[in-house]
Amino acid sequence: MTRPVDLMRPEVLAQPAYAVAGAVGMLKLDAMENPFPWPGELEDAWLDALRGAELNRYPDAGGDSVKAAIRSAHGIPESADCLLGNGSDELIQILITAVQSSGRPVLAPVPTFVMYEVLARAAGVPFAGVPLDEDFGLDVPALLRALETQRPAIVFLAFPNNPTGRIYDPGLVAEVVAANPGLTVIDEAYAPFSSHSFLPQAGSMPGLMVMRTLSKLGLAGLRLGYLAAAPEWIDALERLRLPYNINSLTQRSVLFALAHTGVLDAQAGILREQRRRVADALALLPGVRRVIPSDANFILFEVAPGLGAVVFDDLRGAGILIKDVGRATGRLSDHLRVTIGTPRENEVFLAALAGILATRLRDAQAPQIGR
Numbered sequence: 001m002t003r004p005v006d007l008m009r010p011e012v013l014a015q016p017a018y019a020v021a022g023a024v025g026m027l028k029l030d031a032m033e034n035p036f037p038w039p040g041e042l043e044d045a046w047l048d049a050l051r052g053a054e055l056n057r058y059p060d061a062g063g064d065s066v067k068a069a070i071r072s073a074h075g076i077p078e079s080a081d082c083l084l085g086n087g088s089d090e091l092i093q094i095l096i097t098a099v100q101s102s103g104r105p106v107l108a109p110v111p112t113f114v115m116y117e118v119l120a121r122a123a124g125v126p127f128a129g130v131p132l133d134e135d136f137g138l139d140v141p142a143l144l145r146a147l148e149t150q151r152p153a154i155v156f157l158a159f160p161n162n163p164t165g166r167i168y169d170p171g172l173v174a175e176v177v178a179a180n181p182g183l184t185v186i187d188e189a190y191a192p193f194s195s196h197s198f199l200p201q202a203g204s205m206p207g208l209m210v211m212r213t214l215s216k217l218g219l220a221g222l223r224l225g226y227l228a229a230a231p232e233w234i235d236a237l238e239r240l241r242l243p244y245n246i247n248s249l250t251q252r253s254v255l256f257a258l259a260h261t262g263v264l265d266a267q268a269g270i271l272r273e274q275r276r277r278v279a280d281a282l283a284l285l286p287g288v289r290r291v292i293p294s295d296a297n298f299i300l301f302e303v304a305p306g307l308g309a310v311v312f313d314d315l316r317g318a319g320i321l322i323k324d325v326g327r328a329t330g331r332l333s334d335h336l337r338v339t340i341g342t343p344r345e346n347e348v349f350l351a352a353l354a355g356i357l358a359t360r361l362r363d364a365q366a367p368q369i370g371r
Contacts, residue, residue, distance in 0.1 A: 011121050018118065026321040029339040029349060032162070032190075032298050034218035036267045036342065042260060049256040050249060059248040066251050069258045070226055074212070080203030081234035086245050088189060088213040088225035089115055092156070094240045095185060095209075095227075096123045099153035104182065107152035109138055111163060111331055113187065116156045128152065131331070136164040136292060136300075140172050144179055151181050158187045160194055163325045163337050165294030170196050177208050185209045185227075190296035192217045192268040193275070202228035209233065216297055218264050219257055222250045271297050275340045281350050287357035289334075298339045300325070300332075307360055308334035314356040320349055 004013060021030060038046060060066075063084045076082055085091035096106060096119050106120040110129035120127040130146045133139045147155070155176065160167040177184045184207050186198045191212055202210040209229035214222060224246060227237070257264065275294060282291045282301050292300040303311055312324035323337040338349060 009124060015118065015121060018115075021321060023321050026316075026319055027341070027345055027348060028321050029341050029345065030321045030323045030337075031220075032216055032296070032339050033220050034216065034264075034267055034271070034297070035339075035345060036218065036270075038218075039263065042263060046253065046256050050252055053248050053252055055248065057248075058244050059246060059251055061244055063246045063251055066224075066246065066254050067226075069255055073258045073261055075199065076228050077200055077202060077204065079230070080210075080228040081231040083227040083229070083234050083237050083241065084246050085225040085227065085241070087215065087223040088187065088211050089119075090245065091211055091225050091227045092116060092185075093119050093123075094237055095154055095183070096120050096125055097240050098237055099182075100125055102153045104153035105150055106154045106156065107146060107150055108156040108158075109143065109161070111136075111325075112156070113158050113162045113189075125153075132161075132164070132166075136161070136166045138168050138172050138176070140175065143176060147176070147179050147181065153182045155180050155182065155184045156187060157184060158189070159196075159198070160190050160295040162189070162296065163298075163323070163332070163335075164292055164300050165296045165298055166292060167194055167196060167295035170198070173198070174205075177205055180207055183207050183209060183233075185211055187211045189213045190216050192265075193272055193297045194295040196295075199228060203230045214254065214257070218267055219254070222253050222257075224250055224254055268297075270343075271340050274343060274346055275299065278338070278340060278346050278350065282353075285350075285354055285357055287361050298337055300335055300337050302335050303357065304361065304364075305334055307357075308336060310360060311353070311356055312336060314360070315349075315352060318352050318356070320352055322349075 066084060067082045070076065071082060092115055100123050105126035105128045106116060107128040107130065108116045109132050117127045128146060128150050130143050131139060157173060188197060188210055189212065191197055199210045201208055209227055211225065211227045213225040279291050279299055282288050282299065287304050287307065289302040289304060308326040309324055312322065315322060325337050326333045326335050
């Protein structure tokens with residue numbers, strides 16, 4: 001019998017499948033989702049907007065109406081065209097597939113969004129990671145050296161970065177774009193919460209592409225991402241996009257949502273304010289060593305040595321699910337990432353964390369009797 005090991009590359013089989021933690025019955029603060037549902041009256045209007053969708057017919061193949069609505073709502077410049085993806089993950093996959101035969105690697109500052117490396121490995125494309133500095137900022141000299149020696153086909157810059165939440169100095173990013181001999185894809189997944197965007201430059205700076213998703217805005221269930229880039233590149237990448245990749249219900253839902261952006265923008269405003277409150281509260285907790293400044297809808301924080309996995313497990317035992325990013329890489333040892341929730345959810349999380357840290361620190365300081 002033919003087995004996977006007989007036909008698949010060893011580096012693909014060696015990596016685990018992307019894991020999503022079970023969250024039934026939990027306070028879910030692990031996946032950077034908008035915690036607010038649509039108000040009841042808006043939900044009713046959305047359901048009305050779905051009526052008449054012909055599920056026996058294929059969807060609009062190019063999603064032209066959706067592209068036009070995104071261009072208007074988000075200000076995609078005239079210099080750029082737009083490619084739609086089933087979430088930004090599909091766009092990353094299309095981009096890596098496009099350069100698969102170039103013999104040149106994909107490069108990104110690390111730690112960063114894991115799918116850049118996962119999808120590069122799946123496509124048989126080398127991945128080069130350039131470590132961030134101690135404060136999780138860009139190590140520009142190291143990055144420029146890597147551009148010169150590696151000559152990557154694509155540089156992915158998560159802006160803000162995941163899992164750190166840091167936004168890089170826009171001037172330094174522009175320096176990287178100018179020095180990069182290949183494509184620079186600026187991943188603005190967290191644009192609704194960020195203080196800067198490169199979208200106005202999409203298609204005008206050589207090699208610059210800007211990628212976004214609607215997931216973090218509050219539409220994670222729809223799975224829609226888009227890439228803004230020079231028309232020549234969008235035309236080339238369209239040849240790799242699967243037909244009908246954006247289903248009819250997603251297209252109708254996105255059109256409805258973009259016609260009611262005021263609600264989503266107001267929710268993003270609440271989350272930005274809650275981010276500040278949670279960051280301030282975390283910084284005051286004994287046992288929290290540092291809080292990383294965030295321009296996203298989550299916060300990365302470091303706890304006392306050896307407590308990362310313990311605190312994560314204690315929180316999960318209390319019904320609160322966050323992300324233990326330290327289990328993925330030693331660089332992030334004892335770092336935890338929490339998504340900003342509703343005001344009430346944030347209060348519950350902070351109270352539970354304070355109690356857990358106090359208990360663990362007290363236990364660590366207690367005299368050990370016997371052996």
